[in-house]
Amino acid sequence: MIYREYGKTGESVSVVGFGGMRFESIDDTEACVGMMVRAAEAGVNYFDTAPGYFGTKSEQAYGAGLAELRRRGLPYYVSTKTFASNESGVRTEIEGQLERLGVDAIDFYHIWCITSLENWRERTRDGVLDVFRKLKDEGLIRHICVSSHLIGDEIRELLMEGVFEGVLFGYSPYNFSTRQKAFDAIRKHDLGCVVMNPLGGGLIPNNPDLFSFVKTRENESVVEASLRFLFAHEEITVSLVGFGNAWHVDEAISAVEGYEPISPARLEQIKAAASRSFDGICTGCGYCEGCPEEVPIPKLMDAYNQKLLHGDYQSLINRLKWHWNIPAEEAAKCIECGQCEEACTQHLDITGRLKEIVEAGTAAT
Ligand code: SF4
Ligand code: SF4
Helix, strand or coil: CCEEECCCCCCEEECEEEECCCCCCCCCHHHHHHHHHHHHHCCCCEEECCCCCCCCHHHHHHHHHHHHHHHHCCCCEEEEEECCCCHHHHHHHHHHHHHHHCCCCEEEEEEEEECCHHHHHHHHHCCHHHHHHHHHHCCCEEEEEEEECCCHHHHHHHHCCCCCCEEEEECCCCCHHHHCCHHHHHHHHCCEEEEECCCHHHHHHHCCCCCHHHCCCCCCCHHHHHHHHHHCCCCCCEEEEECCCHHHHHHHHHHHHCCCCCCHHHHHHHHHHHHHHCCCCCCCCCCCCCCCCCCCHHHHHHHHHHHHHHCCHHHHHHHHHHHHCCCHHHHHHCCCCCHHHHHCCCCCCHHHHHHHHHHHHHHHC
């Protein structure tokens, strides 16, 4: 296993983290615990969950898994999150989490899923940062972190707050260009950086030919290659993999064990190849930002990617709802000024896609 320092916290964490959002048999506690033990025995020590994964069942499974890790003397850090912002809401949430997880304190506690800077401002107005500071003083949490679906400059602005010890956001060979600017702030504040959805939420293993550009060796799978692409980023402390079964655990471990450093030049080649391979796919570069009608174009185009890759509009609607938390009607604000299409690095028919999104949203209601 490879370990990295989590920002300036002094904690040493495994480059592969256990994500608790994709258990294939969440009601089979023995299977969930077995996967956690298998990962920990291979050196994984970062275990992430959330109160909304399978309701609270993921945290409950973690409670059983962590107890087994303690019994076997296997070290771990536990990470979870809360949507709550005010004092009573956060306290009620964490009381339940400590009980479900069976621990006295949470190592990495996240203000969960900031979807826009306005959303962040609302939560700070509710006092979320003060509550988190108090919880830390009381020893109930060890490190204050934030998870976000912001892109580009927005993440950089969020992290400039200077209160966080670490950040969690989506990053993969499929959407790396949306989030690269965050690394400036991560370096500047010496933050831990955990990335989720490293396999594009299943897009990469399901489309191995499309993502073959990420391979640096003939004998590696596209999953191993994608994880190694992330390990090659020095700023990324942990790549969280949502494990469904024991085989997924083994593949991620094999990606670490067979890792050989990838040079910065090769990394750039892979990124350039990504842009070439994604014909018709929005790469999330963000060059189209600044719409006069404030249409969130990269987010809507990211959702449209799901339709292209999965071939149905429901995937698009799901992405808008569950990942970005924005309604399809946002696309209807477009007045077809053409500014974004002129700027688009992939020369996409953005206005046409926006119309399709509006229609898909109407059909889904
Ligand atoms: S074409 Fe539509 S989405 Fe693009 S910048 Fe103009 S108003 Fe915004
Ligand atoms: S729509 Fe075009 S310019 Fe905008 S993020 Fe996607 S690829 Fe980049």
